[in-house]
Amino acid sequence: MNPFLATFRRDFALHWAGGGVLAPLGYFLGATLLVPLAMGPERTLLAAAGPPLIWIAAALAVLATLERVFQADLEDGSLDQMLLSPAPLEALVLAKGAALWIAVGVPIVLAGAPAAVALQAPPERVAAIVASLGLGLAAFIGAGLVGAAVTAGVKRGGVLIALIVVPFFAPPIIFGSAVASGDDIDAALSVLAGCALGAVALGPIAAAAALRLQAE
Amino acid sequence: MSVRLIAKSLELARGGRTLFRDLSFTAEQGSFVEIRGPNGAGKTSLLRALAGFLRLSAGVLRFEGAEEPFLTLHFLGHQNGLKGAASADAHVRYWAGLFGGAGGGVLERVGLARAKDLPARVLSQGQARRLALARLVTARRPVWLLDEPAAALDGNGRGLLAELIADHCNTGGLAFAAVHEPLGVASSLTVSLGGG
Numbered sequence: 412m413n414p415f416l417a418t419f420r421r422d423f424a425l426h427w428a429g430g431g432v433l434a435p436l437g438y439f440l441g442a443t444l445l446v447p448l449a450m451g452p453e454r455t456l457l458a459a460a461g462p463p464l465i466w467i468a469a470a471l472a473v474l475a476t477l478e479r480v481f482q483a484d485l486e487d488g489s490l491d492q493m494l495l496s497p498a499p500l501e502a503l504v505l506a507k508g509a510a511l512w513i514a515v516g517v518p519i520v521l522a523g524a525p526a527a528v529a530l531q532a533p534p535e536r537v538a539a540i541v542a543s544l545g546l547g548l549a550a551f552i553g554a555g556l557v558g559a560a561v562t563a564g565v566k567r568g569g570v571l572i573a574l575i576v577v578p579f580f581a582p583p584i585i586f587g588s589a590v591a592s593g594d595d596i597d598a599a600l601s602v603l604a605g606c607a608l609g610a611v612a613l614g615p616i617a618a619a620a621a622l623r624l625q626a627e
Numbered sequence: 628m629s630v631r632l633i634a635k636s637l638e639l640a641r642g643g644r645t646l647f648r649d650l651s652f653t654a655e656q657g658s659f660v661e662i663r664g665p666n667g668a669g670k671t672s673l674l675r676a677l678a679g680f681l682r683l684s685a686g687v688l689r690f691e692g693a694e695e696p697f698l699t700l701h702f703l704g705h706q707n708g709l710k711g712a713a714s715a716d717a718h719v720r721y722w723a724g725l726f727g728g729a730g731g732g733v734l735e736r737v738g739l740a741r742a743k744d745l746p747a748r749v750l751s752q753g754q755a756r757r758l759a760l761a762r763l764v765t766a767r768r769p770v771w772l773l774d775e776p777a778a779a780l781d782g783n784g785r786g787l788l789a790e791l792i793a794d795h796c797n798t799g800g801l802a803f804a805a806v807h808e809p810l811g812v813a814s815s816l817t818v819s820l821g822g823g
Contacts, residue, residue, distance in 0.1 A: 418724075495698065
């Protein structure tokens with residue numbers, strides 16, 4: 412097995428083993444399913460304002476998982492071992508991001524369907540919302556890796572991560588919400604795909620640079 | 628497999644304090660190097676600098692005979708590099724992938740055959756240290772950097788550690804260990820750090 416796959420497998424297994432998958436999923440579902448209760452039975456109000464709230468819930472659910480992504484590796488000495496792998500650290504960070512996206516992101520993406528229905532999104536738009544969440548979460552995670560790497564050595568770095576990454580969360584939230592509210596879905600999906608590609612390409616490079624400093 | 632290390636006038640400062648300066652030594656292939664010094668003398672920092680994690684303030688560090696210096700070494704620090712939720716066996720498989728080794732039979736070698744399927748969080752301190760030692764033999768690398776490797780090991784474990792180091796050095800490997808007590812391996816060189 413190569414270093415990329417080994418890292419992916421380990422992180423994927425650890426996300427499931429530690430129950431790290433359930434907390435963000437529960438957060439996402441809880442937040443979106445409670446909105447209709449809070450906003451009352453007014454269907455038109457919910458249909459107009461509800462669907463974009465999926466994106467707030469998804470962004471916060473991802474933010475909550477970021478703090479430990481590299482902090483645990485720094486504390487238990489795993490980061491030192493990653494630095495000694497023949498694979499570049501950037502590739503290993505990408506593997507960790509991919510594991511996070513598959514293990515934590517995909518359940519949230521799938522939960523996007525019931526969430527969209529609960530928030531009164533028209534049925535024909537649910538598929539587009541689910542697809543947009545898949546792209547948006549990749550963008551969140553790509554950008555989030557950088558915040559997680561920069562704050563890996565900071566106790567209770569969660570707040571700091573939020574401050575660092577929230578500006579980078581803005582574009583996917585804007586265009587994701589456009590999909591959710593049905594404005595020019597194709598164009599918004601293209602921009603989201605661009606955000607995802609950019610974050611996935613650049614995030615690991617910046618995160619690896621920050622991690623090398625953390626090892627000092 | 629024959630790697631020698633030449634260190635010339637190394638200087639390292641941490642947190643505004645100079646830990647050591649003008650430290651020079653040559654470690655020939657097959658030698659076991661003890662790094663000694665009081666607490667705070669910079670033993671761990673020296674090992675981390677040898678591993679390439681820390682930047683030296685001055686001096687030249689050269690691994691001769693190594694194609695890619697920092698990929699020829701294993702580092703065993705204070706932290707064992709274990710994940711509580713993963714089993715001993717899963718760790719070995721991960722390291723085999725991460726470092727490109729085979730990973731067969733290494734748990735038997737370090738006396739953890741019966742703990743194979745146990746998650747690392749239920750291992751005792753000594754067993755966890757043994758599992759970290761398994762990393763050294765999972766993938767063959769010519770340079771070992773060990774930071775107080777005997778920590779938490781019982782008499783048996785110390786014997787195993789001495790055996791691993793002796794085997795490694797006899798086959799041309801190079802081992803560095805920061806130690807307070809002798810490990811039971813004849814050292815060919817002692818690097819003493821002053822402290823203060």
